[in-house]
Amino acid sequence: MEAVTIKEVAALAGVSVGTASRVLSGNPATSADTRERVAAAAAELDYQPNAQAQALRSTRSNSLGLLVPDVRNPFFADLAHAAEQAALSAGYVTLLGNANEQGDQQDRYLDTLISRRVDGVIVAPVGDDGGRLRALIERKVPTVLVDRTVPGLDLPSVTTDSEAGIRQAVQHLAEQGHTRIGYISGPQATSTGRDRFAAFTRAVAEAGLSQDPELVYFGDYQAASGSAGVHALMELTNPPTALLAADSLMAVGAISILHKLGKRIGTDIALVAFDDIEWFALLNPALSVIAHSVEDMGRIAIELLLQVIAGQAPESVVLPSELIVRASSAMPIRPMPILPTTQTEQRSQQ
Amino acid sequence: MEAVTIKEVAALAGVSVGTASRVLSGNPATSADTRERVAAAAAELDYQPNAQAQALRSTRSNSLGLLVPDVRNPFFADLAHAAEQAALSAGYVTLLGNANEQGDQQDRYLDTLISRRVDGVIVAPVGDDGGRLRALIERKVPTVLVDRTVPGLDLPSVTTDSEAGIRQAVQHLAEQGHTRIGYISGPQATSTGRDRFAAFTRAVAEAGLSQDPELVYFGDYQAASGSAGVHALMELTNPPTALLAADSLMAVGAISILHKLGKRIGTDIALVAFDDIEWFALLNPALSVIAHSVEDMGRIAIELLLQVIAGQAPESVVLPSELIVRASSAMPIRPMPILPTTQTEQRSQQ
DNA sequence: CTGAAAGCGCTTACAG
DNA sequence: CTGAAAGCGCTTACAG
Known part of the structure; x- marks a missing residue:
């Protein structure tokens, strides 16, 4: 050089x-x-x-860190894109790091970001313990949480209120005549996993549908667990007639296994996924989704971060969600065979 | 802080x-x-x-830059992931930049990377003029090109030999009885656009299929141009019975418009796409693809870059491609109506 | 309006 | 084995 x-x-x-x-x-x-x-x-x-020398002298680097759990997850790829464009127009470059859903890899990037003295960081955290996020707070590095929060960490955040979207989805499914909805949940060690599960539980009770705990499978937001979830749910003596997957990757896993099992989505079984991924509209049948704006999430996260950098203490922002009905759940209402919904005694997972 | x-x-x-x-x-x-x-x-x-101070003193930053044309394109998301993991295990952090398929945004990131004195950069270049890539070369910044090359720039690269995969695809289609294959090409201002188009042209001639220039539509690697291409091709008096899309995003556009037109993929029309994206296997019918290993591409790009940083002059690497046949092109061979293949006189695009 | 000088946080010959 | 000092490329009071 x-x-x-x-x-x-x-x-x-x-x-x-x-x-x-x-x-x-x-x-x-x-x-x-x-x-x-x-x-x-x-x-x-x-x-x-030389940006290094400038930063050393002026203690500003004009760079931001963005840590996502998984770049290959289209939701986070979109989020990265949105945040990066917003940052760019504010004069910042974005250093993107990928935690690969692993706490230690997240911690490694976090330390790297501290070392590089970025002006601020946006984190969609992996897991619940915070890890080296606490070091960011101690060092007073401007930090904003996005998509997920961490209990006990008092940081501004931009998240989605999943309540409305999930309630709409459950109600929609109930209107089609479904009484047993299988739920492929996110991990309970993430705030989104907990929030969405709680919203589902409330919505099902509200709609008067089966609250059979066997209808809930706990996955880990990766495709393979979506497949495993479908397997488990379809093997029940009284299997669900509709499925709700708590993120896009688990929905992908669910779709692939349903294909293999010969179950026709939108005909034999209804499917709704959380996250409005472009590709979902292309599937045949097109997938019903609970949509929330990843554009807004990225943009607002940058706005909040700039405020923190400027010494302000912005309020956290909660974005809305809503159901988009497509063919995968819009099956003609057929009378369902009335099966006894006796709650079989088996392990319940909370 | x-x-x-x-x-x-x-x-x-x-x-x-x-x-x-x-x-x-x-x-x-x-x-x-x-x-x-x-x-x-x-x-x-x-x-x-303080990484800045260390870098200032030791003229090493232990960071690499990676510039992709579009993070939201799953091929490049996968590439970013592969390169990042390889870099991480070699002790480097990767600063990911997104050119958004825009030359000026690429140039802006390139200047930023020079300013930040990264130890090296990997670029999947946008366009053909090189832009600020020339500044990297002048400054002797270790640089490796990936996926695409730039004419006149003598830089080590990792690319795909599309010849074999495309020939296999055309032959496969010919065996199914297709004589008129529509080709949705990448832009001729990119090396991959040119290479794949040339390979298609050769393969079609070799297989004795129609070389009607109307069967080629020139897109820009974005989804919208895939839709436009299908529109144009299906309006021909003698439309193609099979389609080959030169990248995944244009394939996505093609699929969505085929759905709208009521054309059943794998039944009414065959479709093959370049790039083996996970999602393509989930479509119904599953999409036949020309696969090349994005894992290898990312990993090898990092290897070459580390060699350049070490003062060596590595050879460029060319990776193979091959056809994976799935349902979208495996339609039962039916006798095709013999239509006159008189070459109508209309604009030919080269 | 301009120059000389100090200093940001490190690393690394240079003595001892 | 260790300390004092120079210097990486900048920015910014401080004089003038």
Whole structure:
């Protein structure tokens, strides 16, 4: 790497390094003549200031960290894109890190971000213990949580209120005649896993549907657990006629196993997924989803973070969710065979 | 941000800053006693070295830049993931940038990466003119191109040989009885767009199929152009019975418009896509694809980059591609109505 | 308006 | 084995 330094620019312009710096940083205390000569020299040499040195001196790096649990999850890819574009237009570059749903990898990135002295970080946290997030707080690194929160950490956040969307989904399914809805839940060690499960439980009770605990399978937000969940649910003596998956990846796993089992989605079984992924509309049949705006989430997270950086203490933001009905759950209402809904005694998972 | 500095660690350990630095960097010229005291002090204070200052002094940042054309494209999300994991295990963090298929946004990130003095960069370039890539070369920033190359830029690269996969796809389609294959091409301003189009042209000639130039539509690797391509191709007086899309996003666009037009994929029309995206196997019918290993591509790109950083001049690597047949193109061979294949005179696009 | 100088947090020859 | 000092490339009071 053969870098051009401000010293060379100053020499070519025939001024001191300090003066060159002033011109380059737009300090008005410079003469028009000097401004011109320095600008010409910088252009001539294709000068790119050393961001490290700038940051060291000014304790600002104009960079933000963004930590997602899984880049390959389209929801987080979209979130990364949204946040990055918002950051870019505010003059910040975004350093994206991928925790791969692993706490230790998240911690490693967190330490790296502290080391690189980013101006702030946005984290969609993995797990519930916070890990090195506590170090960020101690160091007073401006931090905003997104999508998920961590109990006991008092940080501004942007999350989704899953209540409305899930209630709409359950009601919609009930209207189609379903009484037994299988729920493929997220892990209870994440705030979204807990919130959505609680919302489902309330909605089912409200709608007067079966509260059989066997209808709930606890997955881990990865595709494989969606498959496992469908397996478990379909093997019940009294299996569900509709399925609700708490995130897109588990829905993907559910779809692939339903195909294999020869169950026709939207005909033999209804399916609704949380997260409005572009691809879901392309499936045949198109997938009904509980949508929430990932665009807004990314944009607002950046806004909050900029406020924290500016020394303010912004309120957390909760975004709405809503059901979008497509063919996967819009099956013609058929009279369901009335089966006894006696609650079989088996392990209940809470 | 309240950072702990090496000065505080040194003070707590009762040694000079230089000695503390030596211990922390594993310099063997230290006494066991000192090592212990410094390590204890660093742990006690939860010391994280300032990466900026380290980089400024040692001219190494232990960070790599990765620039992709579009994070939301699953192929590049997978590539980012693969490269990041490989970099991580080599001790580097990856700064991911998203060009959004825009040359100027790519240039902006490139300048940022120069400013941040990353140790090297991996770029899947947007467009054909190189832009600020030339500045990287002038500055001797270690750089590796991935997926796409840029004419006139002599940089090591990791690309896919699309020839074999495309030939297999065309032959497979010919065996099913198709004589008119519609090709939704990538932009001719990218190396992959040109290579794949050339491979298609050769394969079609080899198989003795229609070389009607109307059967080729030039898209831009975005979903919308896939839809537009299908529209244009299906309106021909003699439309194709099979479709080959040169990337996953254009395939997505094609699928959505085929649904709307009421064309059943794998029955009314065959479809094959370039890029083996996980989701394609879930579609109904599952999509036939030309697969190439994005895992290998990411991993090898990092390997090459580390070699360049080490002062070596590695050879470029070309990865293979191959056809995976699924239901979307495996329709039972039916006798096709013999239509006159007179080449109508209309605009030919080369 | 401009130059000389201090200093950001490190690392690394240089003495001892 | 250790300390004092120089210096990486910048920015910013401080004089003038």
